[in-house]
Amino acid sequence: MVNQIALFAAAIAVINVAVFFAIPGDSLALRSVGYDPLTLLTFEFVHFGLSHLLENLLGLLFTAALAIELDMDVRTFILAYFVGVFIAVPLLISFPAATIAGNSTGIFGALAATLARAKPMLPTRITYPAAILFIFSLTSYGLLTCGNCALSTFRADLFHFAGFVTGAAVSFTSVRRH
Amino acid sequence: MTDTVIILLEFGLGGAVISLISLLYVRREKAKLRRSVLRYEKIKRELGE
Numbered sequence: 300m301v302n303q304i305a306l307f308a309a310a311i312a313v314i315n316v317a318v319f320f321a322i323p324g325d326s327l328a329l330r331s332v333g334y335d336p337l338t339l340l341t342f343e344f345v346h347f348g349l350s351h352l353l354e355n356l357l358g359l360l361f362t363a364a365l366a367i368e369l370d371m372d373v374r375t376f377i378l379a380y381f382v383g384v385f386i387a388v389p390l391l392i393s394f395p396a397a398t399i400a401g402n403s404t405g406i407f408g409a410l411a412a413t414l415a416r417a418k419p420m421l422p423t424r425i426t427y428p429a430a431i432l433f434i435f436s437l438t439s440y441g442l443l444t445c446g447n448c449a450l451s452t453f454r455a456d457l458f459h460f461a462g463f464v465t466g467a468a469v470s471f472t473s474v475r476r477h
Numbered sequence: 478m479t480d481t482v483i484i485l486l487e488f489g490l491g492g493a494v495i496s497l498i499s500l501l502y503v504r505r506e507k508a509k510l511r512r513s514v515l516r517y518e519k520i521k522r523e524l525g526e
């Protein structure tokens with residue numbers, strides 16, 4: 300029987316690739332000004348450029364593989380992913396005239412929940428700070444090299460951090476429930 | 478016209494590195510655990526005989 304987490308990750312990956320090639324451009328991305336309600340559902344599948352798409356596919360693949368290795372509960376994985384994806388929506392309100400695209404906040408959410416599951420082997424006191432350090436590493440690099448351009452990466456890092464924190468919260472409530 | 482900021486939600490190499498390292502580490506720990514179980518069962522069999 301095919302693992303359900305593998306099926307979910309494969310379905311998301313197929314939709315991402317299909318949207319990338321079938322509907323190029325930003326028509327399905329979410330805008331804080333003049334937005335179309337439909338884009339609330341579609342922005343996670345939109346990617347600008349091949350590297351954007353490949354990095355998210357790679358992240359989803361590694362995170363799903365880790366979750367499968369840990370025999371993680373599929374409902375917790377999916378919930379952490381979607382809560383991570385949709386935390387980007389209320390955050391967008393604080394950025395006037397901004398457009399968001401991609402599902403990396405969801406992948407960071409799923410990663411946080413998966414790392415919580417790995418706790419007996421990999422303590423979260425090590426993995427969580429390391430992940431947060433990696434999340435903000437681009438901004439730190441930008442601050443050192445180009446000053447003001449770090450602001451644009453910092454915006455994305457804030458979204459990723461929010462996705463990671465909500466994923467950790469989902470895993471915490473899921474552990475308490477069981 | 479208002480300038481629009483595009484925020485790319487990109488997992489990035491940092492995210493890929495942390496998930497890949499975690500995956501490899503967990504696989505290694507599970508392999509170690511499997512070897513320990515096999516060793517334990519072998520010793521148990523030998524003592525039984």
